[in-house]
Amino acid sequence: MAKRTPGEKTENITTKAKELPKVAAGIAGLDDVLYGGFPAGRTTLISGGPGTGKTVCGMEFLYRSAVNGEPGIFVTFEERAEAVRRNTLTLGWDLASLEKRGKLFLFGAHVDPQAAISGDFNVKGLLAIMEGKAKSMGARRIVIDAVDVLMRIFNDPMRERNELYALNDWLNDHEMTAVLTVKTSAGGDIMPRYEFLDYMADCVIQLDHRVVEQVSTRRMRVIKYRGSSYMHKEHPFVITDNGVNIIPIMTVGLQHKALGAKVSAGHPRLDAMLDGGYRRASCVLLSGTPGTGKTTLANVFVVAACERGEKVLYINFEESEEAIVSGMLSPGIDLRPALRDGKLRLMAAAPEVMGAEEHLFQALRAIEAFQPDHVVVDAMSSCRRMGTEQAAYEYLIRLTNACKEKGLTMILTNQTAGFQNEHEITGMEISSIIDTVVFLRFIDIGGEINRMLMIMKSRGQKSSNQYREFVITDKGIDVLDVYVGGGGVLTGAARQEQEASEALEARRKRVEIELREHEIKQKRAALEAEIARRRAELETAEAELKALQLEEGVVQESRDIRGKIRGEDANSLRLKTGGQKRKGRGAGRKEGTK
Amino acid sequence: MNQSDRKAETKGTEAQGETYILRLFMVDDEPNSRQARENLERLQQTYLKRPHKKEIVDVLEDFQTALENNVLVTPCLILVSPLPKVTVFGNLNDTKRVVAALRLT
Numbered sequence: 001m002a003k004r005t006p007g008e009k010t011e012n013i014t015t016k017a018k019e020l021p022k023v024a025a026g027i028a029g030l031d032d033v034l035y036g037g038f039p040a041g042r043t044t045l046i047s048g049g050p051g052t053g054k055t056v057c058g059m060e061f062l063y064r065s066a067v068n069g070e071p072g073i074f075v076t077f078e079e080r081a082e083a084v085r086r087n088t089l090t091l092g093w094d095l096a097s098l099e100k101r102g103k104l105f106l107f108g109a110h111v112d113p114q115a116a117i118s119g120d121f122n123v124k125g126l127l128a129i130m131e132g133k134a135k136s137m138g139a140r141r142i143v144i145d146a147v148d149v150l151m152r153i154f155n156d157p158m159r160e161r162n163e164l165y166a167l168n169d170w171l172n173d174h175e176m177t178a179v180l181t182v183k184t185s186a187g188g189d190i191m192p193r194y195e196f197l198d199y200m201a202d203c204v205i206q207l208d209h210r211v212v213e214q215v216s217t218r219r220m221r222v223i224k225y226r227g228s229s230y231m232h233k234e235h236p237f238v239i240t241d242n243g244v245n246i247i248p249i250m251t252v253g254l255q256h257k258a259l260g261a262k263v264s265a266g267h268p269r270l271d272a273m274l275d276g277g278y279r280r281a282s283c284v285l286l287s288g289t290p291g292t293g294k295t296t297l298a299n300v301f302v303v304a305a306c307e308r309g310e311k312v313l314y315i316n317f318e319e320s321e322e323a324i325v326s327g328m329l330s331p332g333i334d335l336r337p338a339l340r341d342g343k344l345r346l347m348a349a350a351p352e353v354m355g356a357e358e359h360l361f362q363a364l365r366a367i368e369a370f371q372p373d374h375v376v377v378d379a380m381s382s383c384r385r386m387g388t389e390q391a392a393y394e395y396l397i398r399l400t401n402a403c404k405e406k407g408l409t410m411i412l413t414n415q416t417a418g419f420q421n422e423h424e425i426t427g428m429e430i431s432s433i434i435d436t437v438v439f440l441r442f443i444d445i446g447g448e449i450n451r452m453l454m455i456m457k458s459r460g461q462k463s464s465n466q467y468r469e470f471v472i473t474d475k476g477i478d479v480l481d482v483y484v485g486g487g488g489v490l491t492g493a494a495r496q497e498q499e500a501s502e503a504l505e506a507r508r509k510r511v512e513i514e515l516r517e518h519e520i521k522q523k524r525a526a527l528e529a530e531i532a533r534r535r536a537e538l539e540t541a542e543a544e545l546k547a548l549q550l551e552e553g554v555v556q557e558s559r560d561i562r563g564k565i566r567g568e569d570a571n572s573l574r575l576k577t578g579g580q581k582r583k584g585r586g587a588g589r590k591e592g593t594k
Numbered sequence: 595m596n597q598s599d600r601k602a603e604t605k606g607t608e609a610q611g612e613t614y615i616l617r618l619f620m621v622d623d624e625p626n627s628r629q630a631r632e633n634l635e636r637l638q639q640t641y642l643k644r645p646h647k648k649e650i651v652d653v654l655e656d657f658q659t660a661l662e663n664n665v666l667v668t669p670c671l672i673l674v675s676p677l678p679k680v681t682v683f684g685n686l687n688d689t690k691r692v693v694a695a696l697r698l699t
Binding site: 112125 | 657
């Protein structure tokens with residue numbers, strides 16, 4: 001269906017000037033996807049299941065047109081005009097006033113379900129009304145919503161087809177820029193009897209609303225656009241308090257700004273390791289196991305930036321605003337002045353409350369409104385909870401791209417699972433867009449657990465490749481001298497080469513020690529498991545013995561009782577058993593089993 | 595409101611209770627519309643003895659009335675009065691059905 005016609009240009013924004021005349025859809029992002037808008041004077045079909053946003057798309061087109069002085073007609077077979085007016089008020093659209101000014105006409109075309117049918121008929125009535133209204137208003141734009149409902153009265157695929165062609169002919173003859181909406185079945189496929197609509201229309205857009213892992217996502221896709229190129233792919237969209245917002249998936253890295261000047265990471269020694277700091281318009285990843293100080297390191301940067309008078313947008317998926325502000329006070333980082341001065345804006349949201357595109361939309365809107373210099377996302381590992389890994393990936397890629405296009409520095413924190421997974425530091429295959437990686441970890445040597453910091457990657461700048469001890473105090477952070485394992489400091493530049501090999505050796509040794517430690521830990525665990533198993537065996541044997549003893553006690557007791565019942569005559573027997581009892585338990589048992 | 599191009603004709607006198615009002619929406623040169631008009635005339639003569647009023651609206655000339663009556667298809671006959679309102683789509687060639695729908699039996 002999405003086959004290209006021979007004349008179609010390859011997907012390239014620069015070809016749009018040569019294309020057929022278009023009318024801006026007025027829907028955020030849609031004009032980008034359609035390279036300009038709906039085809040002027042032609043029919044666009046929007047199909048989708050119930051609740052996918054077809055009506056609101058059509059309405060927004062006419063609403064934006066009307067606000068800009070271009071009159072339009074909205075015909076709906078599904079809702080009453082009053083319901084449409086009321087529903088759109090929640091989007092802040094005052095249709096009634098546009099109607100009064102003759103810029104909009106709402107026609108709640110109700111098909112009487114009780115009408116009797118006798119012989120042939122056609123849609124001339126509707127065409128006459130549209131023609132009359134279009135002429136009197138000077139309208140060139142029309143939306144026909146839920147055209148499938150009108151077609152039901154024909155109750156015959158052939159007749160439906162003829163009537164839809166008649167409708168389309170009328171629209172074309174009058175050069176109306178038209179949007180038809182039609183319902184599809186739940187599966188997303190257009191119902192077979194309306195399949196020809198795809199061929200009839202010049203532009204076909206499919207909407208989809210699905211729930212993946214409890215998170216709802218809306219997608220739109222252009223199926224075809226006669227005589228024009230368009231962005232292929234599925235584009236996420238959201239319906240917010242100001243209408244439909246489509247977030248086009250752009251080609252990655254198309255308009256990225258070059259990496260900018262150095263910007264302090266918030267601590268002089270860290271800056272020294274980074275040859276001056278992070279770079280503007282770069283994407284910095286702070287990665288590490290839980291508790292290593294990723295958030296602290298991010299906030300050191302935030303406070304420093306805000307003190308310089310720069311603005312930071314902090315997107316937090318982990319904690320509330322209060323929690324992060326008070327949490328940062330303990331390492332002596334006070335975010336309150338920056339918040340008070342409006343230099344810092346905290347956006348806290350649980351990843352699972354909405355879909356990835358909604359999160360993306362909120363973030364992009366905040367960037368647009370707040371115009372920050374830097375954006376922090378804490379933590380990108382939480383983004384997985386937005387739904388699928390794919391959704392999280394798209395969110396991060398597109399947010400990062402947006403930041404790079406605007407030349408904003410982006411700081412991402414990422415939580416890794418453990419030592420074994422050092423290589424997952426960048427996670428989710430986004431390593432290509434990450435410029436700098438700062439890796440944090442705990443290291444356990446000489447009975448102490450210390451935080452270590454290392455620059456693992458830094459595009460476009462020199463950086464130290466050594467592990468440093470990273471300390472969090474109540475007065476912020478500190479980065480100590482090069483760590484060499486046994487204590488002592490490497491200094492001087494003369495023995496650089498030798499030092500480098502020593503550092504390498506030291507690192508190799510540390511890894512070895514760690515491996516050994518791990519091995520011993522495992523051996524100890526195995527030993528302990530073995531001890532526990534043996535102990536359990538012993539306990540089982542003891543328990544069995546106890547049970548037997550108890551049983552024997554009961555047998556002896558009942559024997560005594562029997563003896564008592566038999567009275568004086570059994571005296572000799574009682575004496576006999578008494579004697580046996582004195583002989584020992586084994587003999588007694590032997591007697592009992594006879 | 596637009597000027598009305600309704601061609602109205604009234605038969606008999608308005609003596610007995612509510613006036614019987616029929617409104618036919620059509621497009622002048624269309625075969626189905628022409629048929630509907632002829633069928634309705636025959637129907638009037640055979641079944642409609644009491645006084646009544648018939649209005650014929652050409653939707654192309656008077657879309658406003660079509661709009662007010664929510665007429666999407668043509669031909670379309672509406673029994674306006676007495677209530678309840680009745681709508682019949684089509685060329686009215688099924689006399690039995692039309693007569694039943696219009697409560698003329």
